[in-house]
Amino acid sequence: DVKVTQSSRYLVKRTGEKVFLECVQDMDHENMFWYRQDPGLGLRLIYFSYDVKMKEKGDIPEGYSVSREKKERFSLILESASTNQTSMYLCASSLDRAPNEKLFFGSGTQLSVL
Amino acid sequence: EDQVTQSPEALRLQEGESSSLNCSYTVSGLRGLFWYRQDPGKGPEFLFTLYSAGEEKEKERLKATLTKKESFLHITAPKPEDSATYLCAVRAGGYQKVTFGIGTKLQVIP
Numbered sequence: 001d002v003k004v005t006q007s008s009r010y011l012v013k014r015t016g017e018k019v020f021l022e023c024v025q026d027m028d029h030e031n032m033f034w035y036r037q038d039p040g041l042g043l044r045l046i047y048f049s050y051d052v053k054m055k056e057k058g059d060i061p062e063g064y065s066v067s068r069e070k071k072e073r074f075s076l077i078l079e080s081a082s083t084n085q086t087s088m089y090l091c092a093s094s095l096d097r098a099p100n101e102k103l104f105f106g107s108g109t110q111l112s113v114l
Numbered sequence: 115e116d117q118v119t120q121s122p123e124a125l126r127l128q129e130g131e132s133s134s135l136n137c138s139y140t141v142s143g144l145r146g147l148f149w150y151r152q153d154p155g156k157g158p159e160f161l162f163t164l165y166s167a168g169e170e171k172e173k174e175r176l177k178a179t180l181t182k183k184e185s186f187l188h189i190t191a192p193k194p195e196d197s198a199t200y201l202c203a204v205r206a207g208g209y210q211k212v213t214f215g216i217g218t219k220l221q222v223i224p
Binding site: 004033035040041042043044045048058090092102103104105106107108 | 148150155156157158159160163201203211212213214215216217
């Protein structure tokens with residue numbers, strides 16, 4: 001089975017801190033995604049990447065950046081954390097660009113920014 | 115802009131009481147409609163992909179159907195272990211982008 005691993009299950013940070021969320025997939029998938037999930041808003045796409053060193057903005061990229069130096073690893077960076085970035089962050093991957101490709105999700109990182 | 119609306123937001127069923135969840139969508143050029151299941155504290159888990167109106171897929175007590183404007187997830191004789199949030203998502207246009215609905219939280223009572 002595909003495994004998508006997120007480095008932290010829970011994270012507490014202070015306003016203004018730089019935050020790194022790490023995600024690793026073990027099945028050589030081309031595409032990787034970062035979503036945030038908030039009550040009443042559902043999952044919203046922050047950034048995605050379809051190849052090493054490639055990135056595309058999703059619906060809500062403001063305040064975030066990403067890095068994909070290796071195919072298996074996709075990092076989400078909060079340059080200066082703010083309280084409105086408190087959320088559940090979900091990483092996902094998919095095999096290739098075919099439109100029917102399903103997403104495989106990690107278990108999520110619950111980030112609290114105080 | 116792609117839109118996905120799920121109803122109801124929450125549903126409480128007695129064990130064995132069949133029902134349906136609704137997902138209505140507005141997209142330009144549907145390339146796939148997905149159903150996922152999400153348990154508390156976990157990431158979503160894939161259930162089905164549907165591509166064209168009239169298509170149906172089944173898995174155990176779940177059956178997904180698709181029309182040109184909506185999809186239904188039918189749950190037949192549910193069990194308590196079916197309790198979860200069910201998410202609907204669509205892929206359209208720029209095909210890497212998947213748009214999710216807010217989900218339906220299903221509770222099945224013994």
